[in-house]
Amino acid sequence: MSLELKNPELLRDRAYINGQWTTAGSGKTFEVTNPANGEHLVSVPDMDDTDTRIAIEAAEAAWPAWRSTPAKERANILKKWFNLLMENQEDLARLMTAEQGKPLAESRGEVGYGASFIEWFAEEAKRAYGDVIPGHGKDKRIVVIKQPVGVVAAITPWNFPIAMITRKVAPALAAGCPVVIKPAEDTPLSALAITALAEQAGVPAGLVNVITCSKPNAVAVGGELTGNPIVRKVSFTGSTPVGKLLMRQASDTVKKVSLELGGNAPFIVFDDADLDAAVAGLMASKYRNTGQTCVCANRVYVQSGVYDAFVEKLKAAVSKMVVGAGLEGETHQGPLINQAALDKVKRHIADATAKGAKVALGGQAHALGGTFFEPTILTGATQDMLIASEETFGPVAPLFRFETEEDAIAMANDSEFGLSAYFYSTNIHRVWHVAEALESGMIGVNEGIISTEVAPFGGVKESGLGREGSHYGLDEYMELKYLCLGGMR
Numbered sequence: 001m002s003l004e005l006k007n008p009e010l011l012r013d014r015a016y017i018n019g020q021w022t023t024a025g026s027g028k029t030f031e032v033t034n035p036a037n038g039e040h041l042v043s044v045p046d047m048d049d050t051d052t053r054i055a056i057e058a059a060e061a062a063w064p065a066w067r068s069t070p071a072k073e074r075a076n077i078l079k080k081w082f083n084l085l086m087e088n089q090e091d092l093a094r095l096m097t098a099e100q101g102k103p104l105a106e107s108r109g110e111v112g113y114g115a116s117f118i119e120w121f122a123e124e125a126k127r128a129y130g131d132v133i134p135g136h137g138k139d140k141r142i143v144v145i146k147q148p149v150g151v152v153a154a155i156t157p158w159n160f161p162i163a164m165i166t167r168k169v170a171p172a173l174a175a176g177c178p179v180v181i182k183p184a185e186d187t188p189l190s191a192l193a194i195t196a197l198a199e200q201a202g203v204p205a206g207l208v209n210v211i212t213c214s215k216p217n218a219v220a221v222g223g224e225l226t227g228n229p230i231v232r233k234v235s236f237t238g239s240t241p242v243g244k245l246l247m248r249q250a251s252d253t254v255k256k257v258s259l260e261l262g263g264n265a266p267f268i269v270f271d272d273a274d275l276d277a278a279v280a281g282l283m284a285s286k287y288r289n290t291g292q293t294c295v296c297a298n299r300v301y302v303q304s305g306v307y308d309a310f311v312e313k314l315k316a317a318v319s320k321m322v323v324g325a326g327l328e329g330e331t332h333q334g335p336l337i338n339q340a341a342l343d344k345v346k347r348h349i350a351d352a353t354a355k356g357a358k359v360a361l362g363g364q365a366h367a368l369g370g371t372f373f374e375p376t377i378l379t380g381a382t383q384d385m386l387i388a389s390e391e392t393f394g395p396v397a398p399l400f401r402f403e404t405e406e407d408a409i410a411m412a413n414d415s416e417f418g419l420s421a422y423f424y425s426t427n428i429h430r431v432w433h434v435a436e437a438l439e440s441g442m443i444g445v446n447e448g449i450i451s452t453e454v455a456p457f458g459g460v461k462e463s464g465l466g467r468e469g470s471h472y473g474l475d476e477y478m479e480l481k482y483l484c485l486g487g488m489r
């Protein structure tokens, strides 16, 4: 399939190290395919730890000049990069839908969302403020300054192939740090395309490096990124098991670590909720990216008094969804990323129905075949089902019935995850009580889409460490240094 790019230069088949578009030292490559039809898109370098070491050393060499570049100059380069992403939004969206499968409208949205982090941190670059603290002695003067942490390793997932990268690279560059990026093997093309635009924007050689590799080589590449002492910061977005592994590996050299991990978001509808708003919010939260987002509603708790009415309203909305290949027309849902993702969806539905749940809508592989699946609603879900304790990462909404506010909070908090949570209520007293009681890093109140560059994104418990975006996001790439000036008159 022709991708019909206005700027064919954005389709890259080389990785990027030290300002050079390069092959793997081994000469090996791996295929990138379209999940909607299995078609081969392009082959990219299958790099290993040796290539990674070269990239890390290039980043280290480029760091001194970048860290001494005035913040305003760093900001201007970031602003050029932002403008280039927006000027190439359609091409970047087409590339993303081709390699990841999300609807084209969602891909366009992600390009804008990803670019917003570059725009935001172009401004934050100029606000890395320190402190002057009243001295503890007559002759003492105390100053606190912020300095870039150093070489950053960024390892990112396939579900948001641009935004998960810019959410790390933008603050790193703004803080004065060079970055070595390892994108997901399913979606390297978006990473390479935005890197080509970074090069065009004037990001100096060595500052941004992209290591593409297959899944088997990820272990060796990750081992180098987490083990090489030159790397001072690891920023990972992906599953909790891999995050734990990388955290363990990074501990040998005591690297700073940011982890954006798995979720299991509760979505609670109280009997005083605006049901139409709650249905709209659930549609946006649950089925976005075919349910493959870390902040998707994963468990839907509905208070008894409104349960039946909510089920009917949700069925009416979900039944209007159009499923299809995103490059063949406007759709609401694309394919799942791969067979393993499809198998997990089927496993969760089979387990739930075996334990008493009913399929109210969908529940089957889609007639389109491949990894397409029908948007699904289950009723009669209970806490003992896999779908309650595991992240489904697919287009399945399991509805649980509850009686009291305390029951809902207890069930919502009954998880090792705590990334996002949502609830709908028009009672202000209940809003404050429930928001304070839920164990989650982010909460949508009467809102199903909460992700934005201006607010701190991140989780508690086993959903991660640290925050991305907002003014908090810059500090993840900075070190505090305390100066004590003695002998002052």
Ligand SMILES: NC(=O)c1ccc[n+]([C@@H]2O[C@H](COP(=O)([O-])OP(=O)(O)OC[C@H]3O[C@@H](n4cnc5c(N)ncnc54)[C@H](O)[C@@H]3O)[C@@H](O)[C@H]2O)c1
Residues within 6 Å of the ligand: 155, 156, 157, 158, 159, 160, 164, 182, 183, 184, 185, 215, 218, 219, 221, 222, 223, 237, 238, 239, 240, 242, 243, 245, 259, 260, 261, 262, 263, 293, 294, 295, 391, 419, 463, 464
């Ligand atoms: N909290 C967030 O912001 C956020 C955002 C997106 C996705 N996620 C989570 O990510 C998961 C889905 O993404 P995924 O399937 O790509 O996750 P994943 O953990 O399998 O892979 C994420 C990245 O880690 C790499 N990787 C895997 N094993 C590695 C290893 N041993 N060493 C080095 N790198 C390794 C992969 O190649 C990929 O680039 C879900 O759990 C989702 O909730 C979280």
Ligand SMILES: O=C[C@H](O)CS(=O)(=O)O
Residues within 6 Å of the ligand: 159, 160, 163, 292, 293, 294, 295, 451
């Ligand atoms: O999947 C995880 C992403 O962080 C989702 S969002 O685009 O930031 O909402």
